[in-house]
Amino acid sequence: MMPFSYERAVDASDAVRRATGAAKYLGGGTNLVDLMRETIERPDKLVDVTGLSVEIVEDAEGGLVIGAAARNTAVAENRLVRTRYPMLTRAIMAGASAQIRNMATVGGNILQRTRCTYFYDDDGCRCNKRVQGQGCDAIEGFHRIHAILGASPSCIATHPSDMAVALVALDAIVHLRGSEGDRSVPLTDFYQPPGDRPDIETVLKPGELITQITLPTSPLAARSEYRKVRDRASYAFALVSVGAALSVENGHVADVRLALGGVAHKPWRAFKAEQALRGQPATAEAFAAAAAAELAEARPLKDNAFKVDLLSRSIVATLSKLAGDLA
């Protein structure tokens, strides 16, 4: 680990003032400390932001405000989240372990780096995300866990978060504070496509801080599900995952939210599938057709082609379960 200094911020503006040069904000540290130990991350200063807002409260419009320093466990446990946005509790509880969920913050979860093994192998492998322009050893390597959507010839890494898949499906907004002021970005637009610069992962400007997440009101979300498929029953990253909310009127899809995890550089909002579904009969056939519409642009490689079928079936299963619950 490279040497660094350490400071605790008392509030968001204080944090932004302190985050100069090669500083990094430190939440729970579950990913950053690990990456610093591998010298993949080399901040010269850590600004501890766990003293910032952990509040989870209703806003004036009836939506939810979640402080970026709220721990993953606290979000999943919150009564408003459990009743109004159950998919979020389900997604968080499907991720990591109890120990890690107790440590990890919401802001840190959103900003966690990929678990591509080539990204982590500093000594032995090339990675465009780690070293700009170095090359990617995953594309010709073992890429069973890698992306089938949105990847580029430079990078096929996936975003590992479960929580963020639910947040994207729930139209979450990320609120940012930087030296030039405050701004808000929908989470689905927060992540940058890898293109030829996979080292640039988000729209964050240098020193910009995630202060809170807001979830709009959503009558739909009270009936929502998160389905995760992985190599073992617990404590594993997703091969594919599906966050979905569905409302059905007279046997037809009135409204739907669908997001996919483990298959792209970001939590993938399935806008094409949603579009294809609205007004259609709430049947397995229509769900499969919607999945096909979304996955028409899937570009699997030799080892991860199974993800296309697995994801399609997971979408159908998740929506069918919701439709069954509603019937």
Place this chain on the structure above:
Amino acid sequence: MRFTINGNSLEVEADLRTSLLDMLRDHLGLTGSKKGCNQGACGACTVLVDGERINACLGLAVQYEGREITTVEGLGTLASLAPLQQAFIDHDGFQCGYCTPGQLCSTVAMMSEVKRGLPSHVTRDLDADVIPFSREEVRERMSGNLCRCGAHNGIIDAIESVYGEASR
């Protein structure tokens, strides 16, 4: 840096790069907490901070300044084992014992999570105030603690023998 560790207030001098786990083991000689993977994949380093379980390998010591930390050394002593420790012996809840300190600390916090009604991945009703104690719940909730010897069934038996009745 000052910490309260197993009830004792201690002042520790350590480089900022020191993980909480290394501070406990190398600076304070509390070698009960184990270094398995050192990357948050095995849970052998599990300790309690203000009663909540965390992986001590994934945190810097400085992040926990001023907090109350409990390690396996704080759960019981050789002369006076905690009921859970005795149950691990009675039910063959280990072979080599390397993961055991983490399993024990994790169990203590896990049961307080169940008691306060925190749902898990396998909890069917998210609105429930009371989480039913079941082997399925325990298995899911303990999945962050791996045992390479494969003593998981004994571990679940031990946990059930101590907490199962009380929660029914």
